[in-house]
Amino acid sequence: MTRRLLLHVGTPKTGTSYLQDVLHRNRRTLAAAGISYPADRFDAHFLAALDLMRLPWGGLETEAIGAWDRLAEQVRDHHGTSIISHEIFAAASRSQVGRALRDLGHDDGTEVHVVLSVRDLVRQVPAEWQENVKHRSSISYARFLRQVQDPAREGRIASWFWSVQEIPDILNRWGHDLPPEHVHLVTVPPPGGPPEVLWERFSEAFGLGGLDLDLEAERVNPSLGVPETALIRRINAAANRQLPPADYRPLVRELLAHQTLSQRTGSPRLALPPEVHPWVRELEDSWVAEIRERGYDVVGDLADLEGGPPPTAWADPDQPSEKQVAGAAVDAIKALLLENGRLQQEAARLRGDLDAAHHDLERSYLRPTYRLREKAVRRLQDARLGRVALRAYRVGRGRSSRSA
Secondary structure (H helix, E strand, O other), X not given: OOOXXXXXXXXXXXXXXXXXXXXXXXXXXXXXXXEEOOOOOOXXXXXXXXXHHOOOOOOHHHHOOOHHHHHHHHHHHOOOEEEEEOHHHHHOOHHHHHHHHHHOOHHHOOEEEEEEEEOOHHHHHHHHHHHHHHOOOOOOHHHHHHHHHOOOOOOHHHHHHHHHHOHHHHHHHHHOOOOHHHEEEEEOOOOOOOOHHHHHHHHHHHOOOOOOOXXXXXXXXXXXXXXXXXXXXHHHHXXXXXXXXXXXXXXXXXXXXXXXXXXXXXXXXXXXXXXXXXXXXXXXHHHHHHHHHHOOEEEOOHHHHOOOOOOOOOOOOXXXXXXXXXXXXXXXXXXXXXXXXXXXXXXXHHHHHHHHHHHHHHHHHHOHHHHHHHHHHHHHHHOHHHHHHXXXXXXXXHHHHHHO
16 A cells, blocks of 8 residues: 655644644544544644754643654555644744655655645734743733834744745645645635635545544634733733743643633733734735645635735734733632642642551551561561562562463
């Protein structure tokens, strides 16, 4: 059977968390159809990407050591179709892409297909700023926009943004050694349409049609409104020096941002400032023209890359409504109090279990048979011949238990 690899390399904020959740939870169903999604944990491909690109990521890079080689070996060992998916692969350099394709067996006959999911810059720009904020940044929206629009593209913010968002460049780095029909572009539909359309496009690109997959989402990367994002940015500025990354992720990113503040749907949505729209539209038009010329396989419609019109009422996240931020802060404090209560109950339960274990141990120690056996063992351990006899007894006991 021909080895075939579908390598999904991004971009961020294009439904990637949902896709990866579905693939991970349906590994057995996929395997029954001859499709391997080699991931023993949800973030296995993320760790492999960190390892391949040697990216620092809040200490996770240490945990990622060896993850890429393990993933590549699993792909090479599977004689059928394999799927790899993570959005930060989009940032890989030309040399890292070359190494990835070699490790995945491209030179040995593996049929490699690159899949890139894409969304218009009108939505991607504010989404990327919000992701920076959810990863501890306190940069203002105005400063972020200035750095992204700077033609020099210097600095960490601009460099990362364009490495994972400049569609023609990503396709050039990942697809330069592949025929254009092996490069697939999945476009994210405009807002307001049926939510299942994006999954149908993913399903077509990955050849998953006809499979009975569980499509209920357990992991998503939800968006925040203007006051909620402003609140997280203020928390970052106030607490980053005292709050280590290992505590920030569960408390701020997961509990506050994803589980609590994302539920506040009545807030103004993040949007691109009206004055930035002409710059974005010019870029989008040039990208669409270049993609058409290259002849890639498009799943969806390239018109989806043309963002919507400027908002009629734009809310500046650098100057939010203080009343709305206060409302978000009350919800955040409530979530932290409830979580503290839950942790206190869990600690009390564990203390009870520990006390019960100590009580049982003390009772067993006071039993005469236990005390006599302990005394005999100590006497044997004190004599050389006794130690030999004791070892022989333990070996014989182990053999009898194994044979049983």
